Amino acid sequence: MATAHQVHISPNSDVGVFSSSPRDDTARVASEALQEDMLKHHVFFNQQGFHNHIPHSLLSIYAVGGSPDDIEAAYKRNASYQRPVLPTDNGVVEKMRQTGNIREHFGKEKHYPNFLSFFQKEIDEKGVETVLHTYLFAENEQAQNLFCRLWGGLVHPLIHLGFGLEFNQPAIVAEALAQASVHEDKLGYEFFLLAEKQAGEVGKAGSKTLMQLLDEIRTNKTLSTSAKYSDKNKIFDGVLGRASQEMLRYASQYTVSPDQVDEKLADMMNTVVYYTAAAQRPNKAIKLDFFFLHCVNSAIFFSRLIRVPGASQQTRLRLLEWKGRLDLLMYVSRGCPELRKEDILNHPVTKDWPAVFASAASHPEDDGHLVKFVRAVAHAEQVCKPYEGQDRESMPVKGKMWLQIANMAVDSTVGAEDSAMWVRSTGFEEAWENVAGRSRL
DSSP, X not given: OOOSSOOOOOTTTOOOSSOSSOOHHHHHHHHHHHHHHXXXXXXXXXXXXXXXXXXXXXXXXXXXXXXXXXXXXXXXXXXXXXXXXXXXXXXXXXXHHHHOOOGXXXXXXXXXXXXXXXXXXXXXXXOHHHHHHHHTSSSSXXXXXXXXXXXXXXXXXXXXXXXXXXXXXHHHHHHHHHHHHTSOOHHIIIIIHHHHHHXXXXXXXXXXXXXXXXXXXXXXXXXXXXXXXXXXXXXXXXXXXXXXXXXXXXXTXXXXXXXXXXXXXXXXXXXXXXXXXXXXXXXXXXXXXXXXXXHHHHHTTHHHHTTOTTOOHXXXXXXXXXXXXXXXXXXXXTTOOOOOHHHHHTSOOOOOHHHHHHHHHTOSSOOSHHHHHHXXXXXXXXXXXXXXXXXXXXXXXXXXXXXXXXXXXXXXXSSOSSSOSSBSSTTSGGGGTTSOBOOOO
């Protein structure tokens, strides 16, 4: 049985929003590896705050039907460079439990093991739903601050929470809340809350799609050129540093009313899959942008997050609005790349979905980003299918394009001539310097 202290995956019940023939033997091996990871490894694998992706990788491999050998290989590969766990201060944990005040320790990496122990105890005692409602979704300053931190670190805490909720693993939920607790809240206070205030309220009917807003953004030179390749942080130094008011003006126009939830969910998934795949250079080999990947890889969880138990309607709408605004911000921060639909339409399909999943699950270098991406694309295809019969420019990905994009992801990361699996910040010429030229027939 899965608890906040014990990972236990069952292929009979823990299959997530998208799975493809999950295996019982893989579930067992993955459960053992995830338990070991929780007990032995820290949340960051280096001093720069790069994230431990082991739970993301293993749960995705399990979901797409990977084998026990795939799990073992991925775990061994990724465990090799992890930092060991930090010591838990039980005095700090007990004080947090007695007072309910956890905010004073927010943003401090050394307190990750204390937060993990705290949330494990709270979940085992009160359940996931109550803990989420109390510490993340409540209408008080402490919960709002933690909600802001959930979106820090390139949304890794949110992705982690998504995995925990999707696969019914309280231990992964506890890790996610602990991880969010030690991240920064800057993006929340300098972007999300300001955009929300400018929008007027949560849950207003949205009149513009993400594709419409992207088209408008590209014509705004102040905003579209605000990020520079030389910026250390392209979001804060670039977009929000040079064009914050312009960014907020467009971001605040993305809103979701209660009757738009399903359509906006599809709109969001379609848009991020499209701009991730279409952001190419005609003279360079196909590569996907590492930062855009996170917009896609987090999108899958909104099928569960917008229906998470214990959350109010306002929280559900807020989650979806913030995700759309993040996707706009991320696109601008990578230089507003040209979107070349023809590169998707012209890409050959050499693998069907089972072959795509098998290639991603067994990839010899993947730390989880690839297998997460192809699963998210496959799920997005299902979510967007009801809208395919309609003539919608707002949802450009349809039909065969989903499988073409999955093939692009696998083909561009297997047997590449250069050593990089991904391009970083695709809108800038400098990002493509070391990418091989595109072969011509």
